[in-house]
Amino acid sequence: MGYYNYNLTVDKLLDYGSTVYSSKEIVYRDRRRYTFSKFRERVEAFAQSLLKIGVKPGDKVAVVDWDTDVYMTAYYAVPMIGAVLHTVNVRYPPEVMLKTVLHAEDKWAIVRDEFTPLLEKGKAFLGGLKGVITYSDEREKVKTSFPTHDFWELQESGERLPPQEIKEDMQATVFYTSGTTGEPKGIWFTHRDLVLHSMSVALTTSKPPLRSSQDDNFMILVPMFHVHQWGFPYVTMLVGANYVLPGRYDPAMEIELMRKEHVTFSAMVPTILYMILSHPNASKYPEVFKGWKVMIGGSALPTELAYAARKMGINIAVGYGMSETAPVLTVAYYTPEVEKLPEEDRFLQQIKTGVPIPLSQVRVVDEKGNDVPRDEKTVGEIVARAPWLTRSYYKDPERTEKLWKDSWLHTGDLAVVDKYGYIRIVDRDKDAIKSGGEFIPSLILEDIISTHPKVGEVAIVGMKDEKWGERPVAFIVPKGDLKEEEIRQFLLTKVEEGKLQKWWIPDRFVFVKEFPKTSTNKIDKKALRNQLSSG
C-alpha cells in the first residue's frame, strides 16, 4: 500500500479508451462489432480465461490469424497477464513460420480455423505447445490434435480480471522480420515501449496535415502480424477513433468497408494503396476517397502514385521506421515553415520521409558520425534513439552489437536532408549501388523512371561490373508496349532537366510481367538480384 508505482503497461491504454471513449467501436468486417467498453470487458474475460487454462507470465502466445477482432483481443489480453504476444507472419512459407514458432519457444497458439492444417503439418516440431485456442467466424468448434480450447467459450466464460502484477519492463511482444535479407530475426518490445510509442504516434497524427481525432474512423491496412500494425491497435484508444478490421485483405471488401463504416484514416504500404486505387470499384465510388487520410510507410512511395492519390483528394503523409523501432521514427507532418508553403510544395514535403516524432531523435550521419548538411545531396545513414527501440535481437547478440554501434540504432537506410530538415531516404544500405566509388541512389532513379506513362512498377538493382564495381539494372513492369530506347530517351531528357546524373542511367532494362514480393508486400530485390546472377 502507499504510493502507487504506476507502470506504463498496455492495460492503461485500454482503461483510458474504454473510459473516455466507451461508445467508440471495434468493427470486424460486417460480422462483429463491440463498443470500447464492451471490448474491454471481453478482453478481461478472455485474459482471465487464459490464466485459468494455465497461461503463465512470460509464456509466449503465438497468434496465427488475419486482421480480426480476435487478434485485437489478443493484442491486449495476452500482455495484460504478463504473457508475450508472438504475432506470427502468416505470409511466410509454412516452414519459415514454424521456425519462428520454434525459435520463440511458443507455449500457446491462437489459431484461426483456416490455419489449423499448417499447425498439424508442423506437429512433429511443436512438442513445446501446451495448448491451442481455435476459432471460426461461424462459431463452429475447430478441433486439432493438440489440447484445444474454443476462443468464443474462453472469451465469454471469463470474468473480470483481478489486478495483475505486471511491470513496464516486462516483454510484451515478439515477432520476426526478414526484411529482404536472410534468416528471420526475432524482435521484441516491452510494455513501456508500446505505451510510449503509442503516446508519440497519437500526438503526431493529431498534428497537421493528418489531424486525427475521435471523429475519425481508422482502418489500418498493415497486417497485424507486422510490427504491431504500426502501433494503431494501441493508438486508437488514445485517439478515440472507431477501429475497422478488414480480415484477410481484399480490395473490394476494403472499399466496401470504407463506404459502410465511413473510414477516414488508414495506414499502409504503397503496394496496397496501388491495389485499392486500381480496383474497378475505386472509380465507382470516388466520394469515399475524398479527404481520406493515409499514412504511407514500409517502402518508398512512387511519386506517380502519390499524385494519383492526391488527384482523388487523398491526404497523404509518409511515415518511416522499421521493425526494430516499434516502428515509427519519423512522419512527414508539417513543420511551421512547411505549413506556410504553397500547396504544391507542401505536398512534396508530405511524401518525403519526414521529421522525428515526439521523443524520437533521428539523425542522418556520415561515416564519422557527423550530421550531413541540409543540402539534399550529401548521403548519410539514418541513426536513431527513442524510448521504444528494441534492446536486442532475440537470442542474437552479434547482430545486436551491429545494430547498436556507438549507442545509436543503425537503420541501414541511406538518406539526404533538405533545407526544412525533412529526411528523404535514397536507398537501403544493402540495396545501395556503388559505381566507380560513388552511390547511385536507386530510389531516386526508380522514382524518375516511374513517372514515365508506360511504366507500371520499377525496381533498380545492382549488378557486378568489372570496370565500375557495380552498375544499375532496371526491372520494369510495363503498361502497354514499352521499348528500351523509349525509356532511355526519356531518362536523357531528365538528365538535361538536371534531375539525374547521366552515369546513373541503367546499363540494362529488363521487362517482366510482375515482381516477386516479400511477405509484407514489398518488391523483393534480393530475388531480383538472384535472378540476375543466375542469368
Place this chain on the structure above:
Amino acid sequence: MGYYNYNLTVDKLLDYGSTVYSSKEIVYRDRRRYTFSKFRERVEAFAQSLLKIGVKPGDKVAVVDWDTDVYMTAYYAVPMIGAVLHTVNVRYPPEVMLKTVLHAEDKWAIVRDEFTPLLEKGKAFLGGLKGVITYSDEREKVKTSFPTHDFWELQESGERLPPQEIKEDMQATVFYTSGTTGEPKGIWFTHRDLVLHSMSVALTTSKPPLRSSQDDNFMILVPMFHVHQWGFPYVTMLVGANYVLPGRYDPAMEIELMRKEHVTFSAMVPTILYMILSHPNASKYPEVFKGWKVMIGGSALPTELAYAARKMGINIAVGYGMSETAPVLTVAYYTPEVEKLPEEDRFLQQIKTGVPIPLSQVRVVDEKGNDVPRDEKTVGEIVARAPWLTRSYYKDPERTEKLWKDSWLHTGDLAVVDKYGYIRIVDRDKDAIKSGGEFIPSLILEDIISTHPKVGEVAIVGMKDEKWGERPVAFIVPKGDLKEEEIRQFLLTKVEEGKLQKWWIPDRFVFVKEFPKTSTNKIDKKALRNQLSSG
C-alpha cells in the same frame, strides 16, 4: 556503448521542440525574443556555466522571479544538469518564502533584481547558499552580499553542454504549497513525471474543443512558481506553439501582449480571467478575445463568468488537478457523446471538472472505495493514479501516508459524476460544510448566488452551530446596492426551481469590500473562517 538506455528527461523535450519547431519563439513582453533553436543554445550555454561555477547534480537551485525568459531558461537548464529547480512562491510573505528556501536546503538562487532585498533580509538564515545569480532587465549588474554571478554573463559565455548522465528517476523540481491550509508542504517531481505529464497534456489540448496546434500562440497566466505553470513551459515544445511570457502580472500588459503577439491559447485561475475581462481595455479590443482558447483551473469557475467569457467568443475548457499531481488529472474536453450535444449543453460540460487525460485514472469513490453512481447527486472523493504523481511530501512521511491511503492519491476534493462520466467538484474536503449530518455543497451554492446580477464575488464557509453541527455563511462582494432580503428571496425562487435545497440557504450574509486571497489568487476561505470565529 551498445543499446542506448533512453531516459525520459526534460532535455528530450527541448531537443524535440528545437528540432521540429526551431523557428517558433519564446517572447518576454516587448523586451526579448528567442527562436526555439536559439533558446536551446542559450539554455545549454547557461547550463554549462552552472556546472562551471560549481552547481552539482542534486543541488537545489531556487528561482525568485516573475514569469520571464530567465525563468524559462532555468526550467530546462537546472534539471538538465541533474540539479533541482525550486520554484519559489514570490507571493508568500517574506518569512514563509525564506522558510521554504531553508526547508528545501537550496544551495543556489537565481534572483531578479527587485527580489534581492528580500534575500538580504534573510541573510542570517541563508548560510547554506553557495552563490546567487542575479539579473536585471536593463542588464545592469546587481550586487548582493552573497557570492554573485550575472545571469546574462553566464547565459552568454557558456558553450555547448556535453552529454549529461541524468536518469529519469532523478528529482527535477521541488516547490511548496499551502493551499488554503496550514504549513507549506514540499512537493517534488522527477524528470519522468514531467515528461509523461507533458505528453499527456499535449495530447489532451490537441483534442476538441481546444485543438491546440503549432498555429497557436500560448500565453499562460499561471505563475511559473505554481506547479510548473501547469506544465506548459514543457508542453509548448511538444505542441510547437509560440510562448509568450508576461513578466509580472498586469491586465493591461496582458491585453497588450494578446494583441501584439496574437495570443490564441491561455490557462489561468478564474480570478485572473475576471481581472482581464473587467479591465477597461477588454471592451476596447473585443477582437482579441474571439476564439481565445482558455483552460481554467485552480478553483471553481463561476457560471456567470463562464457565460460572460462565452459571450465574448472565448472557448473555455476547465482543467483540474493539484500541486501533488503535477498538476493535471482531468480536462473538460469533449467525449464523443458530448461533442454531439447542442452547443448550449456542450458548453455546460466544458465548464465541469472534466474527464481523465490520457494515462491518468481518476475515480470518485465513497467511503468504502466504491465508485459513486453517475447520478450527479452522490458525493464522493476524487482519487487518482497517474505516472506523474508526487511520491511523497518532502521530508513529511506522516502526511505522505494519508495522501497515498489504499494506493490511490486522495485529493480531498468532493465531487459528483454525471451520466456522461464528467466529474464535477462540489467541495473541498476541508471546506465542506456538514449540516445535520449531510453535506452542503458550497461550490454549487456559491455558483447559484453568483448568478444574481448584483453579486460580484461570493464565498461560502461553515460556522459552528449548536444544533446542526455547522451552518453556511455567505460572504459577498456586492456590485452596487444589495440587501440581504433581496438575495434571500432570490435563493427561495431557486429552491422553487429545484436547483437548491431550502436548508442550504445560508443563515448569515456578510457583505465585504474585497476578499482575502491566497498567494495563487484563490479566495482564502481559511482567513474568512478565522474572521468569523473571531467575530
